[in-house]
Amino acid sequence: MNFEINKLLLEEKIPFEFTLKNEDVKDIEGKIGEDGALARGTIEKLSRGTFFVTVTVEMTMIYPCARCLEPTPVECSYEYSETVTVEEDEVVLNLVPVVEECIYINEPYRVLCSDDCAGLCPKCGSNLNHEQCSCDKNGDLDPRFEALKKLL
Ligand SMILES: [Zn+2]
Numbered sequence: 001m002n003f004e005i006n007k008l009l010l011e012e013k014i015p016f017e018f019t020l021k022n023e024d025v026k027d028i029e030g031k032i033g034e035d036g037a038l039a040r041g042t043i044e045k046l047s048r049g050t051f052f053v054t055v056t057v058e059m060t061m062i063y064p065c066a067r068c069l070e071p072t073p074v075e076c077s078y079e080y081s082e083t084v085t086v087e088e089d090e091v092v093l094n095l096v097p098v099v100e101e102c103i104y105i106n107e108p109y110r111v112l113c114s115d116d117c118a119g120l121c122p123k124c125g126s127n128l129n130h131e132q133c134s135c136d137k138n139g140d141l142d143p144r145f146e147a148l149k150k151l152l
């Protein structure tokens with residue numbers, strides 16, 4: 001994940017490959033699966049302190065289902081490239097932030113555990129894929145209106 005800048009300066013383009021675990025990253029929505037995230041790509045020297053990084057990240061990401069919140073694995077292959085500038089006194093180029101950015105900008109807006117996920121009961125919160133609660137699904141009234149209804 002850390003590349004010595006002195007070595008990078010010797011070549012025009014250097015290929016890299018490393019694996020990140022979930023605990024190595026922050027600021028992403030999903031959770032990286034147990035096998036980790038395989039990051040592969042190239043570091044291209046543009047100038048003394050500027051590198052063009054291209055990366056492909058392959059992994060199983062775990063996202064909560066948008067309807068029932070069940071952790072749902074999704075096979076992902078995300079691509080990203082960025083020009084990275086390093087300070088004069090830096091000795092290593094750390095690619096973890098680039099991988100984080102790659103995951104972050106590609107994350108799906110909405111994940112469903114299955115297309116026909118029944119979701120959660122809006123009243124009691126039961127997962128309707130696994131159990132049938134006894135809530136009245138038709139009378140979607142706020143409890144405060146229940147009292148009024150009795151008066152009608
Ligand atoms: Zn679901």
Ligand SMILES: [Zn+2]
Nearest residue numbers: 121124133135
């Ligand atoms: Zn219910």
